[in-house]
Amino acid sequence: MQKIKNHLKRFIKKDGIIYKILSKIYHFLSTQKYKITNRKKVKEQNEKYTKRVDEAVEIINKNQGKDYIVFYNPTWLGVAASTLGLFKNNIPLEQVFGRKNVDKIAKAVVENNIKTAIFSQIVDGWTQIIEKINQLNPNIKIKVIWHGNCYEFFSDYTWNLNKEVMNLYKQNKIDSFAFVRSTMYEFYKKVGFKCYYLQNNVYKENAGKIARNNNEKTKIGIYNADTRELKNIYTALSSMKLVPNCVADVVPINESAKRFTEILNLETTSIDAYIPNEELMQRIQKNDINIYPTFTENAPMFPLESFEMGVPCLLGNNNDYFVGTKLGSYVILEREDDANYIKNKIMVALKNRDEIMNLYIEWKKNFNKKCEKLVKEFVNS
Numbered sequence: 001m002q003k004i005k006n007h008l009k010r011f012i013k014k015d016g017i018i019y020k021i022l023s024k025i026y027h028f029l030s031t032q033k034y035k036i037t038n039r040k041k042v043k044e045q046n047e048k049y050t051k052r053v054d055e056a057v058e059i060i061n062k063n064q065g066k067d068y069i070v071f072y073n074p075t076w077l078g079v080a081a082s083t084l085g086l087f088k089n090n091i092p093l094e095q096v097f098g099r100k101n102v103d104k105i106a107k108a109v110v111e112n113n114i115k116t117a118i119f120s121q122i123v124d125g126w127t128q129i130i131e132k133i134n135q136l137n138p139n140i141k142i143k144v145i146w147h148g149n150c151y152e153f154f155s156d157y158t159w160n161l162n163k164e165v166m167n168l169y170k171q172n173k174i175d176s177f178a179f180v181r182s183t184m185y186e187f188y189k190k191v192g193f194k195c196y197y198l199q200n201n202v203y204k205e206n207a208g209k210i211a212r213n214n215n216e217k218t219k220i221g222i223y224n225a226d227t228r229e230l231k232n233i234y235t236a237l238s239s240m241k242l243v244p245n246c247v248a249d250v251v252p253i254n255e256s257a258k259r260f261t262e263i264l265n266l267e268t269t270s271i272d273a274y275i276p277n278e279e280l281m282q283r284i285q286k287n288d289i290n291i292y293p294t295f296t297e298n299a300p301m302f303p304l305e306s307f308e309m310g311v312p313c314l315l316g317n318n319n320d321y322f323v324g325t326k327l328g329s330y331v332i333l334e335r336e337d338d339a340n341y342i343k344n345k346i347m348v349a350l351k352n353r354d355e356i357m358n359l360y361i362e363w364k365k366n367f368n369k370k371c372e373k374l375v376k377e378f379v380n381s
Helices: 002-009 017-037 039-062 077-086 099-111 126-136 150-154 156-170 182-190 233-242 255-264 277-284 302-308 326-331 339-351 353-380
Strands: 068-072 090-092 116-120 141-146 176-179 195-197 218-223 246-251 268-270 289-292 313-316
Touching (some): 039 090, 077 116, 099 126, 126 141, 126 156, 141 156, 195 353, 233 246, 255 268, 277 302, 289 339, 313 339, 326 339, 326 353
Parallel strands (some): 176 195, 218 246, 218 289, 289 313
16 A cells, blocks of 8 residues: 555645545555554554553643643653653653543643643644644643654655644644744744744753773764664764774664674674663763764754763754854764764864863853743743
């Protein structure tokens, strides 16, 4: 079915009526096929999602009368870390299916006199919750934080959810948006949307306190890249191979990346699955430096997490961190697809590691204040 869909997409206008009709038919048939062939799994998933809804209702009840609450998906690790780093009154909630579950969440928000409901990114079922809250009490403000960028609209999932929330905004069911990258905020503001700017933040206790790795070999980490094109794992591994006496720590490592390291004869330590954030933070402390040379991002959490754990991190030239600072001149990559260039940046950063960490600690003090101010402006608007 996926092959048929991809073939039709080449010849049918994406926003045309025929495409929309065929898209709905495809979605219905693929959903039914999945339910039939995975009946037991679907039942277990639905039970899990219903349990999460009930847990969310309990937490909402404990936040009675609050000025705001924030819904976030705890399984989306970057979004979850962003939300927890910025807000209080956070409500973990995954996909919501069925009218009964939608009603449970919406009624809990209304009956507990919540003044503003904030949705940190959008998950399946959340737009129905927004509509139900608006139906029950249109005076409750609804706000949405959009963590993605335009590149991610290539994904049908992301595009469809984005389209839904924009339509709800035009129907006055959503009050405003927040974006975590200045270019997204500036664009939507210019085209007439009520929006605000936020910057992701991370708070750890170990910034600058972890002793430098004194092993004979240089250990460099790349994490959470997997097979996604935008994460640029193969260029990262190539750059590591050029660093003398280097060991690459890769989590998760996929089969193709594993074979690539074997072709390069690059020494690696690795795990072939995602690991909990706490475990990852412990792991990266053993590194001399981490790299995150992604092709496109908005406000990635990992570079800040790395610095917070006392380990410098090189990052792509595609977010707002460290721009226009001396720290930025050390760690921002201008050519993410150039392995030799990244290798040279790694070598300079290793040589100046202590200065880089001191620059980060000073930068973070002002950054914390800025983030707090932006959150207040968004929440109180």
